[in-house]
Amino acid sequence: MHFVPYLHEQILSAWPVSVVVLLIALIGAGIMLAWVAVVALVAVWAERKVSAHMQARLGPMYVGGFHGWLQTAADGLKLFLKEDIIPAMADKWLFIQAPVLVFGGALLAYAAIPFGPKLVVSDINIGVFYILAVSAIVAIGIIMAGWASHNKWSLYGGMRTAAQFLSYEIPSALHLMPVIMYAGTLNLGEIVQSQETGLFGWGGIFGWYAFRNPFLFLSFICYYISSLAETNRTPFDLPETESELVAGFHTEYTGIRFSFFFMAEYADMFVVAALSTLLFCGGWNCVLPRSVQFVPDPVVFVLKCSAFIFLTMWLRWTLPRFRVDQLMALCWKFLIPLGLLNIVGSGLWMYIFGQVK
Amino acid sequence: MTGVDEEAMDADLKSLGFRVEERRTLASGSDELLVNMGPQHPSTHGVLRLLLRTDGEEVQEAVPSVGYLHRAAEKIGENVTYDAYTPYTDRLDYLSSMNNNWAWAMTVEKLAGIEVPQRAEYIRVIVAELNRIASHLVMVGTYGIDLGAFTPFLLTFREREEILDILEEISGGRLCYGYIRIGGVTDDITPTFAAKCRAFLRQYVPKLDAINELLSYNRIFIRRTANVGPLSAERAVAYGCTGPTLRASGVDWDLRRDEPYSIYDRFDWNVCIGRGEKGTVGDTWDRYMVRVREMYECVKMCEQALEGIPEGPFRAKMPRKFKPPIGECYFRAENPRGELAFYVVSDGSKKPVRVKVRAPSFCNLSAVQELTRNMLVSDLVAVLGSFDLVMGEVDR
Secondary structure (H helix, E strand, C coil): CCHHHHHHHHHCCCCCHHHHHHHHHHHHHHHHHHHHHHHHHHHHHHHHHHHHHHCCCCCCCCCCCCCCCCHHHHHHHHHHHCCCCCCCCCCHHHHHHHHHHHHHHHHHHHHHCCCCCCCCCCCCCCHHHHHHHHHHHHHHHHHHHHHHCCCHHHHHHHHHHHHHHHHHHHHHHHHHHHHHHHHCCCCHHHHHHCCCECHHHCEHHHHCHHHCCHHHHHHHHHHHHHHHHHCCCCCCCHHHCHHHHCCHHHCCCCHHHHHHHHHHHHHHHHHHHHHHHHHHCCCCCCCCCHHHCCCCHHHHHHHHHHHHHHHHHHHHCCCCCCCHHHHHHHHHHHHHHHHHHHHHHHHHHHHHCCCCC | CCCCCHHHHHHHHHHCCCCHHHHHCCCCCCCEEEEEECCCCCCCCCCCEEEEEEECCEEEEEEEECCCCCCCHHHHHCCCCCHHHHHHHHCCCCCCHHHHHHHHHHHHHHHHCCCCCHHHHHHHHHHHHHHHHHHHHHHHHHHHHHCCCCHHHHHHHHHHHHHHHHHHHHHCCCCCCCCEECCEECCCCCCCHHHHHHHHHHHHHHHHHHHHHHHHCCHHHHHHHCCCCCCCHHHHHHCCCCCHHHHHCCCCCCHHHHCCCCCHHHCCCCCCCCCCCCCCCCCHHHHHHHHHHHHHHHHHHHHHHHHCCCCCCCECCCCCCCCCCCEEEEEEEEECCEEEEEEEEECCCCCCCEEEEECHHHHHHCCHHHHCCCEEHHHHHHHHHHCCCCHHHHHC
């Protein structure tokens, strides 16, 4: 935001402003893409190692030397070199676009995620809203993939996604509301800054919104649950249930197109972990007060996100999955009423304890 | 459509009792959809094929279509000698080869009136019960996968691996053993066999408890399985269901106790039946849990049998050219999946005239069509998994 005029006036004054904006956008997109690739690479490897150790195995051990850390890169390379198959009866145009939309939706969200104060690609004032909005694009991509594949199992996957995404968008947004009420802003950076001090003016962990009042804590838990559903993770991985729908919406996808779906899943995981961190767990503020924090902000932030991602993996390798109707019942009968309750409860709490701004 | 044999598809549809027009219902704007589940599908456990008529997620009807793994196992029986048929029985229910070998051996022994040495009987009980544990472990693990829990699968397979190691030590095989022969067993047990078995059984029970904690009593798991697809005792009997599937429906029937063969009457153990603790009697949770509980009983039996192995020969004296007397014989044994029975007709030559296999999975499968009416696809998978079908046995 402040970067563009600065660059235009001070350094690249000879260039037209549109070119500078484009240049900045490209650089930003490049950084985001690189980061998503790193996240996917590390997260896939971590998932395999975590699952392996939970299942009394070792997981990848050879590629790259240290505990198979390059395994994902090797697998990625393999996927890139594989034959790209488009089924004869598929809707070719939609089939090609679907993975782009899914990955694009996941990638766009990164633009508004701050890794530290001002350390963000685009510091927009509606950050939370923006992330929720672009994440919904993923659902369209998955439905498209399900429809375009001309495979009944894919279609089931797409249908389940439609139902699941639309339903769980609501509780995840509702449970973010109390935080936004407290912070009084949709800008993620400002939300984090408002968590530097909290109860009784104490800093550190007491500033985190998750621990400000009981309603917010409940919201935190519920948001985490609905974020699992939004990222298709166990126990809500219904769109791609291997044992029921073969592979769900990506049954017919091969090679690089499949790898886009795969990367998008892990990219999404980081986004929801980042949202949990930024809104409920103090973002880049570590457990100690800000004045004594000695670890760099981005490191704290990424570590917190990693903790959430680990929790997600832990759940995946522990729990069975829900049935469709149970999933919907959980959303509509439990999470949504609780979301409304939390908004009212937090409002009353703010009013009674004089925390209204 | 390109490359599609329309006539063949129509004929196939007709043979399964569907109307030919139903194949094009999606195009005609109806909500009904015909979906082929299998023969290649992750949760049909082999090459079972189900043709589903669905309305959205709801399966209105699921019609099983079998025969994709047909290898003419019964016909082969007419062309090989009695002893040479043993390896073919391995391949019926390939997860419980020992039990298959044993049932075949006992059928022929009954036909020819062969007395089996005591040592062989004890060895047979031990290996058969170990194989039963291994077989149930596969069911528990794959059932977890069917319901989305991956970890129990690897934990159960690790335990199964230990059993396979033990069985490999005495038989040389890890899946198809051909160990129990007519008149006894192929070879004597190794000197370390008993100690290895004891060591395995000792550490096995706590691990089974852990798997129970992880899967069987998981709340999501219970919600997925309790009250789903209950099979009443009456229908189970009518369909000829046997083994754990029958016992889960509350029918107290186990051949090892009610029609004791070999030396099963010497052991102290219990028959596990479904009691509907989490839902209805005979629901999928019961069918699953009966198998889990049976594993504890297998451990008891193995331990008792290990204590009592007598000295002596491990195989009866058999003539070089074995020819049973003219006659016919039917014998049934309790296999991990139910009653495996052989009917064999002898004309006094070295080859049987007719071999008929009564496969438990085949009879159990017949109940699937009725149970899966009007349920969700997810429940269909849960029900199918709980029957623990092995296609090698269904198609023979």
